[in-house]
Amino acid sequence: MLGRWSYLAAVLVPLFAILALGLSQASRLDDVRNLIFDSYQRVSPRPWNPQTPVRIVDIDDESLRRIGQWPWPRPRLGELVQRLGQMGVAAIGFDMVFSEADRTSPENVLPLLPETPGKSLIQRELASTPGNDQTFADEIGTAPVVLGSILTGGTAEVTYPVKFGIASAGDDPLAFIPHFSSAVLPLPGLVEKAAGIGALNWLPDRDQTVRRVPLVLRVRNQIVPGLALESLRVAQSASTFLIRASNASGQTTFGARTGINAIKVGAQEIATDPRGEIRVRFSHTEGARFVPAWKLFDGSVDSNEIQGRIILIGTSAAGLLDQRATPVDASVPGVEVHAQLIEHIVEGYSLIRADWAVGLELLIAALAGLAIAILLPRIEAAGTAVLGLAAIATVIGGSWYAFSHNGVLLDPLFPTITVAAVYLSGVLSLYRAEQKQKRWVREAFGRFVAPAVVEQLTKDPERLVLGGETRTITIMFCDIRGFTAISEGMDAVALTTFMNTYLTALSEVCLDHKATLDKYIGDAIMAFWNAPLDDPDHASNAARASLDMIIALAALNARWKAEADVSGRAHKQVRFGIGLATGSCSVGNFGSVRRFDYSAFGDDVNLSSRLEGASKTYGVEILASRPTREAAPDFAWLEVDAVRVKGKTEAVRIFTLVGDATVANAEEFRRHATDHAAMIDAFRSRRFAEAAERAAMLSKSRFDGLSRLYDYYVEVSRKFGVEQPPAEWDGVTEFAHK
The missing domain is CATH 1.20.58 (Methane Monooxygenase Hydroxylase; Chain G, domain 1)
Incomplete structure (x- = not known):
């Protein structure tokens, strides 16, 4: 109970x-x-439709380079309006506010000139010439142009120009629409000639991503349309917006004031959220949506891109800082948000x-x-x-x-x-009992099974049986060079301390690189990668571990030398050899019913042990098989030899590891690798004198740990130069023992 x-x-x-x-x-x-x-x-972004009736005339960086820095003189913008009007545009919306007079207009430049007779002459000549703003206004009056405004929280009282009618059904929409107290408007002369005025505001979320765009906003007690909605009105030659709110005819809200439901303009009825906003179904930014402004000026734009469309004029130029984030793009020009809103509406998308x-x-x-x-x-x-x-x-x-x-x-x-x-x-x-069982597994097997294996066993205790699986792994054998000489003179306590320090440091490096520690064989370490857990980068992790083990051993040697210097003892430098091999092996729980370990068996396990031993012959710290080198191609490898180990008929190409990807990509190493390959080729082609000469030159390289390898090739090449190898010699070195 x-x-x-x-x-x-x-x-x-x-x-x-x-x-x-x-x-x-x-x-x-x-x-x-x-x-x-x-x-x-x-x-699933909204797909962009090339037939959509919206395009953006883009004042991009190339247009600024060709035409001049921003802002352009208003007559230049008037020319833009004129060209669009001649091409049959449905509506032109400016994503910018012309709230100040054109500073490049002659009447504004004239006061800056020095008082000279020439100035008076210029003044008389300009008396009958209209200013830039007037010229721009005249062009605006010839085309269906919507100018931009910005609503603010300022205290300045403004009279927002009315180019449209507002009708509503249901609850008063003023109670739901985002409210502003003031506005920045275009110049009165421009307002007079414009077919519409649209607010450029949008209300980004806290992460500054634009998801919703308001169709209507409120300035004090006046409802005003956004740029997209006003452009749709002008394009359809409509005169009025109809705003339907809660409790309108046909709306069942039982008296609750739930907000705005829809806005109708011309033939378009647009569902909105309660604040009169639309959550836009965005598409990715699309280059074909944009028409560079400079192409309009040089007449290279196909009229089909303009005729019958709503054209928004804005900028993607980085220096003009009109960039916004959308759910699908981290940065798009602000004008594109308005364009995508119009596309969303016209193509009948809904996102609520x-x-x-x-x-x-x-x-x-x-x-x-x-x-x-x-x-x-x-x-x-x-x-x-x-x-x-x-x-x-x-x-x-x-x-x-x-x-x-x-x-x-x-x-x-x-x-x-x-x-x-x-x-x-x-x-x-x-399932507390199951948790207790898992704790028992950890306690019972954690003392002699690798931690990764313990984790798997707690998830699947049925794996506590003999047997295994075949999988491709990378195996490492690491053994101390001359361990007998190093251990001479150490008592049992000193030797135990030495081995524990050495094995702990190198084992930690292996574990940090996702290895499974198989066993310690005296002073040797056996580890492997890609079992029991999958590790797609097993060869690379083994290579990184090997390089870091060299660094760890150098730190240990420095520590031991310092301790020996303090106690007045001689320090014997500790060196090791590492063998790496990659191949298909059997891994699993091997042993008796009462006692078993997670381990690996196979030819490549034996090969890695042989390679560790062979590293003494070649005087390098790391030897690896060809499959290991091919599975970790980003590292700096040099081919050492082709060898035939005892019990095998096929030769194995072996490599030494010089460094990581940084070394591999260095120009110095690439030149060295080329010279090294030429030395190997000369040796295998029986050009022993050339091989010896090249090896002697290579031994002077700055790469650590390679001098003994080249000394080996100098010695063998000179020997073969005097005592020619048998005629059947195929360039392969025979290894009859470990």
Whole structure:
């Protein structure tokens, strides 16, 4: 009975706690939800349609280079308007505010000139010449132009120009629309000639990502359209916006003031959120959406790109700092946000977070959590996990379906967290015995089995049997050179301390690079990679470990020398050899029923041991087989020889490891590797005098640990130069023993 109540508490407490959190803190989860909904858009962005009736005339860096620095004289912009009008544009929207007079206009430049007779002459000549702003205004009056404004929180009282009519149905929309107290407007002369005025504001979220764009905003008690909505009105030659809010005819809200539902302009009826905003279904930024301004001036733009379209004029130039983040792009020109909003509307896309969404999410979370709580004691944990995952997958799939097919945003995270919390709490309550069994496995086997193996055994105790599996691994053997000489004079305590210090330092390096430590054989270390856990970079990790072991041994030698100097003892430098081989081996639990270890067997295990021994002959610290070198191609390798080990008929090409990728990419190493390859080729081609000469030259290189290798080749080449090898000699060195 106590167990049953304990289980109920374990599952119901987190369930009700999470549901209460969802009810009371729903809005605070919006930041997380935004990340999820953004990921949906990144997975399935709105495809860009080349036939969309929107283009951007882009004042890009190339246009600034060709035409001149910004701002351009207003007559130049007027010429832009003129060319667009001649090409049959439906509407022209400026993503900029012409709130100040053109400083390049002659009447503004004239006061800056010195008082000379020439100035008076110029003044008389300009008396009958219209200024730049007037010229621009005249051009605006000949085309369907929408100018931009910016709404602010300032105190200056402004009269926002009315180019449109506003009608509403239902509750007063002023109560729901984002409010501003002032505005920055274009010059009165420009306003008079413009067909429309649109606000450029948008309201980014806290992470400064633009997800929603307002169609309408409020300046004091006046409703004004955004640039996109006003451009749609002008393009359709419409005169009025109709705003439908809650409690309008046909709306069932039972008296609740839920906000704006839709805005109608011309033939377009646009569903909005309660604040009159649209959550835009973004596409990736698309180069074909942009028409560089300089191409309009030189007449190279196809009129089909302009005729009948809404043209927005803005800038992508980096220096003009009009860049915004969207859910699918980290940085796009601000004008593109307006363009994508128009595309979203015209192409009939919808992306809404319905007011009933939170209630539905809570209901799904409660039902799924209760289902898991009921089923968990009745079926195995694995089965319940499958059901839980199926429930989570269903929630995520339903959320994705709602997004991709209906444009509705439903949060999958909240129900997922609920299911996971109930499941985890229930499992912890019901399966304490299983946890005890895992602790027993750790305690019983952790003393003599590699930690990674212990972790697998706790997940699958049935693997505590004899047998193994065949897989490709990289094996390392590392052995101290001249251990007998080093250990002479050490008593048992000193030798134990020495070995523990040495083995601990080098074992830590191996473990840091994902190795499984197989065993210690006296002063030798055997380790391997890619078992029992998968390690796709096993050869590279073994190579990095080998290089770091050299560094670790150098640090140990420095420490031991300092200790010897203090005590007045002679210090014997400790050196080792490493053999690396990669190939298919049998790995698993080997031994008797009562006693077994996780280990590896196979030809390449033997080969790595042979290579460790052969490193003495060649005077290098690391020798590796060709498969190891090919599986770690980014490192600095040099071919050492081709050898035939005892019991094998095929020769094995062996390599020494000089350094990491930084060394491999260095020009000095590349030249050295070329010269080294020429020395090897000369040796195998029986040009022994040349091989000896090249080896002698190479021995003077700055690369550490290679001089003894080249001394070996000098000696062997000179010997073969005097005592020619047998006629059947194929350039392969025979190794009859380890």
